[in-house]
Amino acid sequence: MLAGMTVRDEQTIPAIVTEGLVKRYGETTALAGVDLEVPAGTVFGLLGPNGAGKTTAVRVLATLVRPDAGTAFVGGYDVRHDGHRVRRLVGLTGQYASVDEMLTGTENLLMIGRLLGLSRPQAKQRARELLAEFRLSDSADRSAKTYSGGMRRRLDLAASLVGRPRLLFLDEPTTGLDPRSRNEMWEVVRDLVGVHGVTVLLTTQYLEEADQLADDIAVVDHGRIIAQGSPEELKRQTGAQTLAVRPAAEADLPLVVSAVAAVLDTSPEVAGTLVSARVTDPATLPAVVRRLDDAGVTVGEITLRSSSLDEVFLALTGHPAEPAGGGTGTGTGDDGSPAAADSPAGTRSTSDDDDDPAARIPAATRS
Amino acid sequence: MSTVTAVLPEPSTRRAVWPDPGPARVSPLETLRHVRTLAWRNLVQVKHNPMELIDFSVQPLMFLLLFTYVFGGAISGSTSEYLTFALPGLIVQNTLFATLNTGTGLNTDLTKGVFDRLRSLPIARSAPLAGRILADLAKQVWAIGILLGLGYILGFRIETGPLQALAAVGLVALFALCASWIAVLVGMLVSEPEKVMVFGFTLIFPLTFVSNVFVQTNTMPGWLQAFVKVNPVTALADATRGLFVGGPVLTPTWHVLVWGVVLVAVFAPLAVRAFKRRV
Numbered sequence: 001m002l003a004g005m006t007v008r009d010e011q012t013i014p015a016i017v018t019e020g021l022v023k024r025y026g027e028t029t030a031l032a033g034v035d036l037e038v039p040a041g042t043v044f045g046l047l048g049p050n051g052a053g054k055t056t057a058v059r060v061l062a063t064l065v066r067p068d069a070g071t072a073f074v075g076g077y078d079v080r081h082d083g084h085r086v087r088r089l090v091g092l093t094g095q096y097a098s099v100d101e102m103l104t105g106t107e108n109l110l111m112i113g114r115l116l117g118l119s120r121p122q123a124k125q126r127a128r129e130l131l132a133e134f135r136l137s138d139s140a141d142r143s144a145k146t147y148s149g150g151m152r153r154r155l156d157l158a159a160s161l162v163g164r165p166r167l168l169f170l171d172e173p174t175t176g177l178d179p180r181s182r183n184e185m186w187e188v189v190r191d192l193v194g195v196h197g198v199t200v201l202l203t204t205q206y207l208e209e210a211d212q213l214a215d216d217i218a219v220v221d222h223g224r225i226i227a228q229g230s231p232e233e234l235k236r237q238t239g240a241q242t243l244a245v246r247p248a249a250e251a252d253l254p255l256v257v258s259a260v261a262a263v264l265d266t267s268p269e270v271a272g273t274l275v276s277a278r279v280t281d282p283a284t285l286p287a288v289v290r291r292l293d294d295a296g297v298t299v300g301e302i303t304l305r306s307s308s309l310d311e312v313f314l315a316l317t318g319h320p321a322e323p324a325g326g327g328t329g330t331g332t333g334d335d336g337s338p339a340a341a342d343s344p345a346g347t348r349s350t351s352d353d354d355d356d357p358a359a360r361i362p363a364a365t366r367s
Numbered sequence: 368m369s370t371v372t373a374v375l376p377e378p379s380t381r382r383a384v385w386p387d388p389g390p391a392r393v394s395p396l397e398t399l400r401h402v403r404t405l406a407w408r409n410l411v412q413v414k415h416n417p418m419e420l421i422d423f424s425v426q427p428l429m430f431l432l433l434f435t436y437v438f439g440g441a442i443s444g445s446t447s448e449y450l451t452f453a454l455p456g457l458i459v460q461n462t463l464f465a466t467l468n469t470g471t472g473l474n475t476d477l478t479k480g481v482f483d484r485l486r487s488l489p490i491a492r493s494a495p496l497a498g499r500i501l502a503d504l505a506k507q508v509w510a511i512g513i514l515l516g517l518g519y520i521l522g523f524r525i526e527t528g529p530l531q532a533l534a535a536v537g538l539v540a541l542f543a544l545c546a547s548w549i550a551v552l553v554g555m556l557v558s559e560p561e562k563v564m565v566f567g568f569t570l571i572f573p574l575t576f577v578s579n580v581f582v583q584t585n586t587m588p589g590w591l592q593a594f595v596k597v598n599p600v601t602a603l604a605d606a607t608r609g610l611f612v613g614g615p616v617l618t619p620t621w622h623v624l625v626w627g628v629v630l631v632a633v634f635a636p637l638a639v640r641a642f643k644r645r646v
Binding site for chain 1: 386391401405407479483484488
């Protein structure tokens, strides 16, 4: 369907522009005035807990629901008045894999190819390509109901790519996937953006996912964008660094607490024998070291690292990303272990993630 | 995805091309193609779910055999006489029951997210619903054919002519089309596919039984006769009998058509409203 189309002045048209987007469902306000601008060719992450309004935003932008107020343009077209053109530019992969379970993988893709105006042989060819690309060739002729969760997601993503969309909505693409499938999905997204130049709007409740994939992140809470910027900017904006100290001897713990408290002028958090606090001035590290040295404390471990996005969310909203998490997750792990200090992208202990397939936010806030 | 570059290039170096998305509307010809493809999708499902085939083939046959041989003698004195009376009515009853499948399928698509996927595609807005209804209509006609086939084996004969018989099938299908808006509404309202059947049965069961589908109206108590006489199912059964084996056609057909219009006028807007609330 894309063959022979003329190309508009692509560089100047943002993929998505919204202004004051509002959507209500009865008493619930799902979107309370959302302004977004997503440049073409980037990955934009909408990050927030369940019920923050991320899915509603995607549904409005994909023309599935009409906004109650505000404007939204996709590829330069108004989602209200030019829905059909918008739909020609976008692909949608929903939160729940929306393939027809009764049909085989091939039939699912064949149907979409035919709906998009491909001839039967073309649609078959495209289905074969996509099934091969997503490693589904062996299961191509089995009903999708026999597929595993990861396979369904891949088929769902393949289905949204049949028409070679220029903008792809990925609504929580890895929710519920095991770590291996999640990593595969990340690779696919990187490939789409890097090799094919697709713009991606990604919603996620996993801070690590946004950190890994997105060029820009908007943090959503209760239908509003409460912060926006690159992952690094967000970390800087919110106080940014975390200092963690563990004395070699447990008996020195009170001395460490008072030393950190004195230098930073706040009361640090203590978990096990790990004392941690958020800092804004990197010069505090030597100051703390000097003070501990003066007090004769032998330090077992001391780190200064960029705050994780989990901590960013906490700093922005004043509550953990998922309030149901029991209220304990305020920056340090249950086991008191510090997060890996020198990996810029993954500031969280990886073992934690592997044990927790969903890698949900409560787990994240613990590191 | 096997030969993927793991590192993203800088945003500024990536190319993003917005193709011209073409016209703002779907042409009627395209719409027909979309409907056809989605009807194909609903029919090919049967291939993977043979139970469904049994559902809409064997069940009507069972009804036909049961009513003819168990009740027929008691009701009409002879099974062959009863077959002539009951088969047109059975076709009507079976067709109305089968409209529920439209609601079940629709609800499945809604709850599984397939409907969202379809609506996110650049296709005619009406195509997902129209495709399903068209496929269900094909199944209806198939079931009618099966009933007539078995009826023929058992001794049922069309006593009018092929044109009238075709008109009978057409009229039943047309009314089913109108009545399926009820199923569409129910499909939009309930939370899971199984509930469509529950809702539907409590509505369609009494509606089809309290009619002259299985027994003559004059054998019922007066107050019930009053209902039977205004029941659109009675009118449809009368018209179908008239067209298959002879008898009055014009008046019942007229009633059927009026009822069809009323059903669409009432239930189509309700279904559309329920749909808009749901998404």
